Amino acid sequence: MQQSQIALEKLHDAYRLMKTIREFEERMRSEYQQGKLPGFIHIYRNQEAVAVAACLDMTNEDYIASTHRGHGHCIAKGCEIEAMLLELACKEDGLCNGKGGSMHIADMSKGMLGANAIVGGGPPIAAGAALTAKTLNNGAVSMAFIGDGASDQGTVAESLNLAVVLQLPMIFMYENNRYAEFTKSPKPDGRIAERAGAFGMPAEVVDGSDFFAMYDACQRAITRGREGGGPTAIEAVCNRYYGHFEGDPQAYRDQDELAQERAVSDPIPRFLADPRAAALSAESIAEIDAAILAEIDRGFEVTYAAADPTPDKLYTDVYIHYEGRLR
Amino acid sequence: MKMSIREAINQTLHQEMARDERVIVLGEDVASDQGGVYGITEGLPAQFGVHRVIDTPITESAIVGAAGGAALTGLRPVAELMFVDFLGVCLDQILNQIAKFRYMFGGQARTPLVIRTMIGAGTGTGPQHSQILYPLLAAIPGIKVVTPANAADAKGLLTTAIRDDDPVIFCEHKALYMDECEVPEGEYLLPFGQARTAVQGSDITIVGMSRTAVIAEQAAAQLAQKGVSAEVIDLRTLSPLDESTILESLAKTGRLVVVDESNPYCSMASEIAGLAAEQGFDTLDAPVKRITSPHTPVPATPCLEADYVPSVERVMAAVEETLSY
């Protein structure tokens, strides 16, 4: 298989994005634990390489449909940290004016078609976006992120079939973190890709903690999509570091096994130890790290000073135009 | 014994599974150690085994549909649709299959199925995890819709639901799970189609269901301090609907406020206002007031969510307006 050389600028981006997701969410967790953020949040830790490898070669013209565990996908797709934080805190100036929150955050300007609180809600939407790209013949691709649990949902199977039938420029990006809520996946690794492949598309299993392997696979899939070669499935095998949602202590997991998995599946040290990342200097890493922390600090500062939506906002944006009464 | 709605449902599931081995429980995470996100099914797998307490893949169409098929063929499944919002995923099985078996098969079918599901706003989880949707369900001929507002009713109505031979959707408001009250020991059944007069009164009738029954009771307590005698009716079941209790109360008070957390159009509030207009017209001394959520999705932001759901204050204001008509 091809082993791509990655331009230095891309290496910087890859590191910066993975590290941003990590620091962003670690800070979010601690703020959430102090009761400063509303709703349910689902942390993406240790899966960062998947989102970043998936989106690194995408532009704002390409689409992703995300899941309930969507912060990493947003950041990788280029959503602004501050606008995201404002949304996660449900503030007026958030990406969705505070009406979406963590599980429904979206940024149409970035081709980010929404996190999704309905498991399996994303793939049909991503298929539709792929249909737009195919119809307009603009070379764009569309990707659905899909959990191992979500892979069983009927909507996913229907989208796989549709993507094959219509030869859509679509990527089914499965993130097999081997857990759905409190239940361990009964399927061995690889079964998800096998199932997708059975619909008639190339499907491969990739180590989701290995950024470079993921990036190679994503490049192949995206190129195939852009060139009219139809859909691809990738099963990224990874580890869910924290509980299902923040506050779930994972009592149902074997603690030794969890500690072991956590250690081997952290994509960031693995990325840095890879010879292909050798061009990243210690200096530039330190610089990136400092900039990330500063950006997150600033984001929280702005967020906590920001206004809640005013009461009239309850009634805005139900429709673009409506002749009826809303209350 | 005093217990929460969560405990009452858990106890009822234990009792009914012990009583009838055809009762099975299936759904996502129901056999996990913590018994699902809210611990409702805790302890069931240990007592009855994972062949009767079945963890399913995340696949609502198949969960609900298979529960319907199993019910059609002799089991008495209690399926869990974690959040009622996921109705969107499995509506065909409920709407076109389960609800219609009996009628379209000319009375041959029996579908003793219970679908337990969580409803309502109040947890900051936004548009896809906070809906009410019971009017949509109550509009479907062939299924029954149950909305308990306290632990005793939850036990009595769930027992009846499990023993009922028709499909029943049992709606649990997530904001009420920890509410406690006295619950009868042992076997306890409540008939469907019988509303509960939660508070006796003579000046005005306030109708609620699920959480809005609790809100109506709170409003009545405050009204009592102001010298207003409000009668509160908790519908308990939306389909069948206890029309006579509503109309009898209206005949006594002449005034009606309906509090309903659903969106306003085609709501239970509209249904009951229609009933009052059609059959209680002569007894009305003032226009009926409907207090509902607005015609918008549920916002994630807690400050707007608080404005979204009917509140005691809105009920009080509606009562005052109705009384001064």
Ligand SMILES: Cc1ncc(C[n+]2csc(CCOP(=O)(O)OP(=O)(O)O)c2C)c(N)n1
């Ligand atoms: C249609 C639907 N069913 C169930 C749920 C509840 N739920 C939320 S996340 C989740 C588990 C999803 O597991 P997986 O797809 O593996 O994603 P992960 O959480 O591991 O990222 C479940 C069952 C939901 N939100 N939507």
Ligand SMILES: [Mg+2]
């Ligand atoms: Mg998973």
